[in-house]
Amino acid sequence: MTERNGDRGEPPAADRGDVVIETRGLTRDFKEIRAVDGLDLTVRRGELFGLIGPDGAGKTTTLRLLAGLLKISDGWAAVAGRDLTREPEAVKPHIGYMAQRFSLYAELTVMENLRFFSELYDVPPRERAERTDRLLSFAGLTPFRSRRAEHLSGGMKKKLALACTLIHEPPILLLDEPTTGVDPVSRREFWDILTELYTGGTTILVTTPYMDEADRCTRVGLIYQGHLVRCDAPEVIRAGIGEELIELQTDQWREAQVVAKDLPGVSQVMTYGESLHLLVDAAEDRLPEIEAGLEAEGITYRSLRPTRPRMEEAFISLVRDREREGLR
Amino acid sequence: MSVRHLRAVVVKEIRHVLRDRWTFILVLVTPISLLFIMAYALTVDIDNVPIAVMDHDQSAVSRDFIQQLSAGEELDLVARANALEEVERLLVEGTIKAGVIIQPAFGEDLVGQRGLRLQVIIDGTEPESGTFAMEQVARRTEAFVVRSMPSGSAEWLRPIELNVRALYNPGLEPRVDLVPGLISMVLGLPALSVALALSREREHGTLEQVLVTPISRADLLVGKMIPYIAIGMINVVAIPIMAMAAFGIPFRGSFGLFFLLSIVFLFAMLSMGTLIGVFMRTQPAALALSFLVIFFPGFFMTGIFYPIAAMPDELQMEAMLLPGTHYAIITRSIFLRAVGLEILWPNVLALAGLGVVFTAVGAFFFKKRLG
Numbered sequence: 001m002t003e004r005n006g007d008r009g010e011p012p013a014a015d016r017g018d019v020v021i022e023t024r025g026l027t028r029d030f031k032e033i034r035a036v037d038g039l040d041l042t043v044r045r046g047e048l049f050g051l052i053g054p055d056g057a058g059k060t061t062t063l064r065l066l067a068g069l070l071k072i073s074d075g076w077a078a079v080a081g082r083d084l085t086r087e088p089e090a091v092k093p094h095i096g097y098m099a100q101r102f103s104l105y106a107e108l109t110v111m112e113n114l115r116f117f118s119e120l121y122d123v124p125p126r127e128r129a130e131r132t133d134r135l136l137s138f139a140g141l142t143p144f145r146s147r148r149a150e151h152l153s154g155g156m157k158k159k160l161a162l163a164c165t166l167i168h169e170p171p172i173l174l175l176d177e178p179t180t181g182v183d184p185v186s187r188r189e190f191w192d193i194l195t196e197l198y199t200g201g202t203t204i205l206v207t208t209p210y211m212d213e214a215d216r217c218t219r220v221g222l223i224y225q226g227h228l229v230r231c232d233a234p235e236v237i238r239a240g241i242g243e244e245l246i247e248l249q250t251d252q253w254r255e256a257q258v259v260a261k262d263l264p265g266v267s268q269v270m271t272y273g274e275s276l277h278l279l280v281d282a283a284e285d286r287l288p289e290i291e292a293g294l295e296a297e298g299i300t301y302r303s304l305r306p307t308r309p310r311m312e313e314a315f316i317s318l319v320r321d322r323e324r325e326g327l328r
Numbered sequence: 329m330s331v332r333h334l335r336a337v338v339v340k341e342i343r344h345v346l347r348d349r350w351t352f353i354l355v356l357v358t359p360i361s362l363l364f365i366m367a368y369a370l371t372v373d374i375d376n377v378p379i380a381v382m383d384h385d386q387s388a389v390s391r392d393f394i395q396q397l398s399a400g401e402e403l404d405l406v407a408r409a410n411a412l413e414e415v416e417r418l419l420v421e422g423t424i425k426a427g428v429i430i431q432p433a434f435g436e437d438l439v440g441q442r443g444l445r446l447q448v449i450i451d452g453t454e455p456e457s458g459t460f461a462m463e464q465v466a467r468r469t470e471a472f473v474v475r476s477m478p479s480g481s482a483e484w485l486r487p488i489e490l491n492v493r494a495l496y497n498p499g500l501e502p503r504v505d506l507v508p509g510l511i512s513m514v515l516g517l518p519a520l521s522v523a524l525a526l527s528r529e530r531e532h533g534t535l536e537q538v539l540v541t542p543i544s545r546a547d548l549l550v551g552k553m554i555p556y557i558a559i560g561m562i563n564v565v566a567i568p569i570m571a572m573a574a575f576g577i578p579f580r581g582s583f584g585l586f587f588l589l590s591i592v593f594l595f596a597m598l599s600m601g602t603l604i605g606v607f608m609r610t611q612p613a614a615l616a617l618s619f620l621v622i623f624f625p626g627f628f629m630t631g632i633f634y635p636i637a638a639m640p641d642e643l644q645m646e647a648m649l650l651p652g653t654h655y656a657i658i659t660r661s662i663f664l665r666a667v668g669l670e671i672l673w674p675n676v677l678a679l680a681g682l683g684v685v686f687t688a689v690g691a692f693f694f695k696k697r698l699g
Contacts, residue, residue, distance in 0.1 A: 030699075067540050069698045089542065089696070097540040103533035105340065107347040112340075119336035120541035164537070 025075035035061040037226035050217030058226040059207035096165035106150035121168035155186025211311035244283035250301035337551025359514040380407040389435030426461035508663040509632035512652040519601030526605025527614040581662035596651035599686035
């Protein structure tokens with residue numbers, strides 16, 4: 001084990017039974033790019049862990065590495081107590097992995113797909129009928145059991161994929177952007193299902209590009225350019241970004257945007273619907289200065305008040321910190 | 329190996345073949361129709377070859393001879409030329425494939441038994457019809473001379489007479505030889521299908537979902553091959569029946585042996601297709617490579633059209649690495665010569681060996697990974 005990554009930390013001791021997913025310096029290189037770069041991640045049993053980041057951040061690669069679908073270039077990873085660098089096949093019975101793309105057989109029916117995966121996962125024939133029935137009703141697919149997968153709606157396809165992933169009742173779920181490209185209602189339903197699974201004790205690692213979904217996770221890892229920028233409970237991340245948020249509502253938001261950028265203490269101006277969000281170092285202290293600055297430029301506003309930062313602002317702030325560090 | 333995993337893959341793949349219209353056509357309809365088309369197109373009987381005659385003799389004998397030339401279906405007298413330039417022009421235009429030039433004193437010389445003053449010009453760019461015309465002119469001239477001479481006095485025309493008997497194909501019909509050989513070609517289509525099926529799973533992402541299950545690589549590859557071997561067997565039964573019914577090809581050997589050896593061939597061929605599917609990530613790439621390594625060599629190097637013995641030594645070696653070469657020998661031997669395992673065993677061994685090697689290489693390079 002020392003020749004693999006002597007300086008990147010030790011593989012876990014046998015007594016760390018609570019940790020079900022662990023990576024140390026996990027790295028994956030493709031021809032031109034390093035998609036995952038020294039990622040250290042720890043997920044404990046029973047967590048609903050959200051891996052959040054923009055497209056191309058390395059979320060899919062990380063999940064594929066954890067599912068044994070890609071070879072680890074450097075570093076070390078273990079899932080369900082099995083070392084992925086040594087025995088990737090041993091991990092497979094313990095995980096349910098759902099790819100980002102719809103990857104079931106389009107010309108097979110809902111039932112046939114479930115049956116296929118139940119056989120590949122060695123579900124005992126006695127339990128098969130009961131389990132498929134339960135999963136079908138769980139996913140709301142019972143009326144569509146004889147429908148070919150290609151004729152399902154986008155949201156139903158995702159639910160079928162999840163049902164196939166759950167057929168062997170895996171203790172660990174790896175879900176790659178399960179809600180991307182799904183309508184808001186289906187998205188909500190999908191998260192309700194995930195919450196139910198989480199309540200039932202399943203450990204879930206889910207990736208998403210949607211920052212608002214982070215709040216439904218117990219813990220969130222922000223991933224950017226293959227690095228884990230921050231990893232904490234969502235409220236801690238939102239509170240602890242070191243910056244605060246001021247919401248500005250004005251009819252002159254174009255002008256306000258230009259003016260606000262140069263006001264003291266303002267690090268970032270973002271449009272948010274009809275209002276502007278200003279990231280500032282300290283909201284209460286800067287409020288009078290910002291008020292004065294806007295009035296000096298003749299900008300009238302309906303309201304100007306401190307507000308709670310959302311995950312998105314938190315993420316952008318963290319990424320900017322990261323970039324600044326990189327420059328130094 | 330897990331029987332349950334294997335069965336799951338086989339059932340899934342059969343459903344796919346039956347439900348995907350194009351796969352169904354490719355594996356079940358195309359082989360037989362392709363054999364039909366090729367058997368017709370590649371063995372067209374040459375008939376009615378257009379010729380011109382230039383008669384410098386203008387005698388009763390020469391007119392009689394011309395009459396003899398154009399009798400029957402084989403040659404079609406379409407023009408009479410007065411000058412050599414005219415014959416050339418007709419050849420260039422493609423109006424005729426051969427010109428027969430009757431020299432002056434043709435009749436006199438014939439009657440006086442001084443020889444035959446006859447010239448035939450053929451279009452060398454179309455040797456098939458050209459040589460056919462030449463043979464026909466020679467045969468008719470001979471018949472004409474024999475008929476117009478007193479009996480026995482035409483013997484000088486044919487100093488040596490061979491009594492040739494063609495065994496197994498008495499009429500030397502090209503189709504009788506070709507159709508059994510072509511079977512190895514059309515049974516390449518199930519191999520193409522399995523290559524496409526494997527690369528399609530990569531393209532559509534379905535492979536990703538299967539690779540995260542505990543299935544073994546061998547179960548996945550073999551499970552994928554079995555349905556196409558089974559479908560190939562349907563063709564193996566249907567094709568001899570069609571060959572006999574539509575083309576009158578004799579089937580003299582043991583059908584049971586043919587069936588068994590066809591399974592061995594399909595195994596070799598399908599493992600070649602699987603190997604292609606293992607390496608090619610997209611269906612167009614799999615298709616292109618299949619044509620490169622299955623169909624082109626299958627056409628030109630397996631001895632279906634050109635005898636292997638006539639190939640350069642290096643190519644003969646390569647030909648032996650193609651399953652089609654061995655199967656073409658097997659099909660021709662069983663169809664036409666009623667030969668059994670006592671003669672064919674080296675070919676059977678070669679097919680089995682090729683299948684095992686291809687499958688082993690495929691399983692070695694097929695990783696349960698993406699990219």
